[in-house]
Amino acid sequence: MRQAHGVSDELKLINAAKGGSVEAFTELVHGYRERLFRYLLTRCASHADAEDALQDTFINAYRYIATYNPQWRFSTWLYRIAIRNAGRLRSENVAELGELSDVSNDPLAHCIAESERHNLWRNAKRLLSEEVFAAMWLRYVEDMSIKDIAAVLERSSSWTKVNLLRGRRALEAEMNNGAQDPGSEAYG
Amino acid sequence: MDKFTRQLREDAANIDAGISAELDSRINASLQNVTPESARQRTPATRSPLFWWASSLTGIAAAFGMLAIINLVNLGRPGPSPQVQVQEPVAHIVVPELDLEVEAAMLTSPLAEELAKLQADLRRAEEAVRDDVRIDF
Numbered sequence: 001m002r003q004a005h006g007v008s009d010e011l012k013l014i015n016a017a018k019g020g021s022v023e024a025f026t027e028l029v030h031g032y033r034e035r036l037f038r039y040l041l042t043r044c045a046s047h048a049d050a051e052d053a054l055q056d057t058f059i060n061a062y063r064y065i066a067t068y069n070p071q072w073r074f075s076t077w078l079y080r081i082a083i084r085n086a087g088r089l090r091s092e093n094v095a096e097l098g099e100l101s102d103v104s105n106d107p108l109a110h111c112i113a114e115s116e117r118h119n120l121w122r123n124a125k126r127l128l129s130e131e132v133f134a135a136m137w138l139r140y141v142e143d144m145s146i147k148d149i150a151a152v153l154e155r156s157s158s159w160t161k162v163n164l165l166r167g168r169r170a171l172e173a174e175m176n177n178g179a180q181d182p183g184s185e186a187y188g
Numbered sequence: 189m190d191k192f193t194r195q196l197r198e199d200a201a202n203i204d205a206g207i208s209a210e211l212d213s214r215i216n217a218s219l220q221n222v223t224p225e226s227a228r229q230r231t232p233a234t235r236s237p238l239f240w241w242a243s244s245l246t247g248i249a250a251a252f253g254m255l256a257i258i259n260l261v262n263l264g265r266p267g268p269s270p271q272v273q274v275q276e277p278v279a280h281i282v283v284p285e286l287d288l289e290v291e292a293a294m295l296t297s298p299l300a301e302e303l304a305k306l307q308a309d310l311r312r313a314e315e316a317v318r319d320d321v322r323i324d325f
Binding site: 017025026035038041042051054059062064066067120121136 | 202220222
């Protein structure tokens with residue numbers, strides 16, 4: 001019931017934002033800020049890039065709010081924009097600076113406490129491709145359906161299912177290796 | 189929720205994604221300068237069903253009318269006789285001389301090697317299976 005109220009409130013805010021209300025849009029995206037920023041921190045080359053990507057995501061979302069189709073969840077639409085922005089920033093950085101393999105600048109390394117360095121998402125970033133990582137994040141963190149993930153990534157449902165399974169296998173293997181060998185580099 | 193899912197959720201929650209006041213104000217300021225683009229006017233299907241019935245019937249009537257006119261115009265007029273074009277035989281066909289002095293073995297040897305390797309793989313696989321069976325039973 002609460003969720004139904006939440007959805008109807010969200011629709012009201014979306015309609016108000018479509019009418020040009022910045023306040024409504026700000027209220028609408030308020031709950032998504034940290035969730036999106038967390039994802040962007042995992043995908044961008046630096047903390048500053050993640051901040052820029054978040055800002056661009058909200059600007060683009062507000063600018064094109066009229067094109068939002070309510071048949072999809074609002075978070076699906078926002079993630080789609082965020083993933084595009086992260087990819088665009090990444091490709092611009094690669095074009096300007098070359099290969100982005102500077103581990104010391106990795107925002108994830110700065111955003112995870114020292115005691116939590118055995119973070120599976122760091123391994124996921126190392127092991128999985130960008131799209132498979134995104135699919136895993138949307139599935140396991142955002143609890144999105146296969147259909148929604150496929151829509152965000154503009155892929156087929158079959159591709160999404162297969163790659164979620166592959167990603168899970170890869171991470172489970174890594175998790176088990178780490179559990180067996182605590183001194184290994186797998187979690188560092 | 190299984191262990192893997194729980195671990196991934198916990199690890200995601202451990203990523204510090206606090207929005208600084210500066211970033212917050214930056215986003216709010218940039219949003220103030222953005223004007224949403226209005227949705228493109230899509231032509232909604234607001235016409236009544238009567239319109240579609242009327243246009244369909246008009247189309248069908250027009251098609252029948254055209255068929256009737258064509259048939260009346262061509263009535264009694266013999267159709268054109270089919271013309272058979274006879275091609276003249278080509279006078280000179282130059283057949284290039286092919287160098288056929290190539291050893292057949294040169295052409296087939298890569299395939300033969302590949303076949304031998306595949307057969308060897310098969311033999312090794314068979315031996316492995318035999319060994320497994322011997323150990324298991």
